[in-house]
Amino acid sequence: MHTEAPQKNLALDLVRVTEAAALACARWLGKGDKISADQAAVDAMRLCFNTLEIDGKVMIGEGEKDDAPMLFNGESLGLGNGPKVDIAVDPLEGTNLLAFGRPNAISVVGVAPAGAMFDPGPSFYMQKLVVPAQAKDVVDIEAPTGHNLKLIARALDKDVDDLVVFVLDKPRHKKLISEIREAGARIQLHTDGDVTGSLMAIDPRSEVDVMMGTGGTPEGVLSATAIRIMGGEMFAKLDPQKQDEKNALAEYGMDVRRVLTVNDLVKSEDLFFAATGISGGTFLKGVAYHGHGAETSSLVMRGKTGTIRYVEAIHNWDALMKFSAVEYD
CATH class of the missing domain: 3.40.190.90 (D-Maltodextrin-Binding Protein; domain 2)
Structure with missing residues (x-):
């Protein structure tokens, strides 16, 4: 039994979440430190998620609670006052790719109504x-x-x-x-x-x-x-x-x-998905830093309408700093 479907286009909120993670960890490109890169992505993604009006539960996360201090399977995300949703996250897909300066590391999020996502259990x-x-x-x-x-x-x-x-x-x-x-x-x-x-x-x-x-x-x-x-x-x-x-x-x-x-x-069509490029490559362009900000490339999708958006964003540090590290549009 699925709860009431989310009506708002959450995908446009989710792209802010993947952009935040990408901006936070792309600094680690080629520095050989995948632990710090992943931590930066996880922290930024979690902060950003917790500004959203959803009652979310992580179904696919960084691992079990003991191994992953944040974004672990079962963790609650969001302000708790919106639609109940299942969340799948990979704040930094391709930790090795980023650590060794290789292409195609991305930050990615999927959201479905509560109860709709397959539970992988002990399957790796x-x-x-x-x-x-x-x-x-x-x-x-x-x-x-x-x-x-x-x-x-x-x-x-x-x-x-x-x-x-x-x-x-x-x-x-x-x-x-x-x-x-x-x-x-x-x-x-x-x-x-x-x-x-x-x-x-x-x-x-x-x-x-x-x-x-x-x-x-x-x-x-x-x-x-x-x-x-x-x-x-x-x-x-x-x-x-x-x-x-x-x-x-x-x-x-x-x-x-x-x-x-x-x-x-995923047993629903009411799905939302966002991915942002981190290290560039053949799929999504990577984060490009400038003196006053950065540019990101993302892919954003909504299941109900089948709309796919390619989002090129320019982020201005001065404007971002007036808000918290991640509360931006």
Whole structure:
């Protein structure tokens, strides 16, 4: 039973939240200190969230309460006087990317009505296949890689060797990578950036056509918010990488054979999503600092209307300082 749907376009408030996190942590670009960068993003995001008129609960956060002092799973956010919502956050997606000065670190937030978000429980990893709207009815996560790529290419009116597949550059993907190469498709290998990969696969402005491989379960739920709004699809199966995780899933009663879709991961269309670029790259431009302020690039979406906005913002330090560090428009 979902509570009354939020009527206000929360996405425009959420972009202030991701901008605040991005502005706070982009200073750490290439400095090799991912802990401080993540802390800066978390602090700024939390401060900003707590100015919003929502009664929010973190479903996908920085981890359990003991490990994450803030934005932990279960934490309450907002002023408590607005709509009840589930929140998924990744204040700094790609901590390593930022720490080592690599592209495509982003700050990202998804919001759904209370009770609508899938609870990953003890699941850390899931196998994913993310495709844009045109290809969502033709693929099968359990079909051979080459077969899927043929069908995706046909749906997108391309040849297989025109396709670009986003894959995380991990040892577990050795077989997948050779299968994609065998099929003739092109590959973009990324060291990190699970959410970014999903977004690139469904964003018409991106050169990526599909994302394949195993990544984080929490990131999967967060990505599903955006994928559902944009009409794309993610097929996913829990894919435990260690025996401990397998045992925990069995104990929790989670079925690793079940194929999940975005409708399983977020059970509502009344969704809001925002992402702001931090370190720049192929997806969203990074934070650019000037003497008197900074510029940010963001992607903002609202589920009910399907509206997608690309927001280029110029932030003026003098004006910002008159308010608190994060209360700005």
